[in-house]
Amino acid sequence: MGNSQPPPANPRFVSASRSFAQHELEDLKSLFKSLAAQSQSNGRYISPSIFQAYFGLKGALGERMFNLVTQKRNDHKLTFEDLVVAKATYEKGTKDEIEEFIYQLLDVNDDGVLGRSDLESVVIAMLEIIFSMEISERGSNSHQDIVDVFLNAATFSKNGERSSNKSMSFEDFRSWCTLIPSARKFLGGLLTPPDPGRPGCQVPRLLCSENVHSSMLLLRKEYAWHIGGALSPHELEEWKLLYHSAMNGLSFNTFLGSISNDEGSAVLIIKDKEGHIYGGYASQPWERHGDFYGDMKSFLFQLYPKLAIYRPTGANSNLQWVYVYLFS
DSSP: OTTOOOOOOOHHHHHHHTTSOHHHHHHHHHHHHHHHHHTTSTTSOBOHHHHHHHHTOOHHHHHHHHHHHTTTOOSSOBOHHHHHHHHHHHHHSOHHHHHHHHHHHHOTTOSSOOOHHHHHHHHHHHHHHHHOOOOOSTTSSTTHHHHHHHHTTOOOOBOOSSSSOOBOOHHHHHHHHHHOHHHHHHHTOTTSOOSTTSTTOOOOEEEOOTTSOGGGOSOOHHHHHHHHTTSOGGGSSEEEOOOOHHHHOSOHHHHHHHHHTSOSOEEEEEEOTTSOEEEEEESSOOOOOSSOBOOTTOEEEEEESSOEEEOOOSSOOOOBOOOGGGOO
16 A cells, blocks of 8 residues: 555657747646636636637637637546647647648537538638627628638538538648638637737728728628738738728729838739639739739739639749730
8 A cells, every 4th residue: 555656657748848938838737727727727727618708719619729728528628638738739739730720620519520511600600700790690690791701711622421521621720820821820810819910810901081981891800810810920910001992993003002102011902794703912012013023922812702712823923913005
């Protein structure tokens, strides 16, 4: 009896601990103690409600994250070892390990099949968190059109084993993340506190004159967030309206004059006769040039009927150009 030994250390926890510096482990321990105290668990575990409240997670996305962090035990108890193992994989793992974790996170039904309904639940939770909007069931809310543009960007190519419905494969998921980098940033930063610096949460503030009603703008705040996913944080503070055809007229020279008077980068948005909305981001100021110029930070995008970012392939340098004789 006197020779009893302590239980062997969890090998996953031991390995995960090596991913952190000592001060990082101490910070995690302090965080765990604080949240465990709020959970009224005598310091033994964190409850689901306290976990979701601290990290600002809601609905199916918050429930699924707690389920993954607790290694699917379904005991509603998040231990210190759980926290260390999850953050080591989700934040400090390889690119493949991190994306595999996020891929599992999207399977909110935990049935091993990532279907359209799973992705819809995640998109709804994501928009509710970022924009503080309430989105009800399909077809009963005006925000459903925004949810649909996220879903329309997804591919479901994996044949189902138990049904005829196709699901999203891991490669489909990676392609979706490439098309919507804002979503990838957001889904990769959920175990950090929900402050303005949280990855994927920064939304540009849109500035326009008082006589421009918000209903006139093609650039909804959700669209601006999507475009911003391909930009650096310092480019996401304020975006100023330089030209609007309803306000400034349909002269192409007026358009060029309006955007060339600004010395920064620019976002151009177009709506065609079919209602499709798309455009491009020019990283360099619009200037008179006899040839192409610009850099690889420029890109094209779609906003409706689906979201997408298309970055330069690098096959050539045909990025920006203003034909000098178009200036009057």
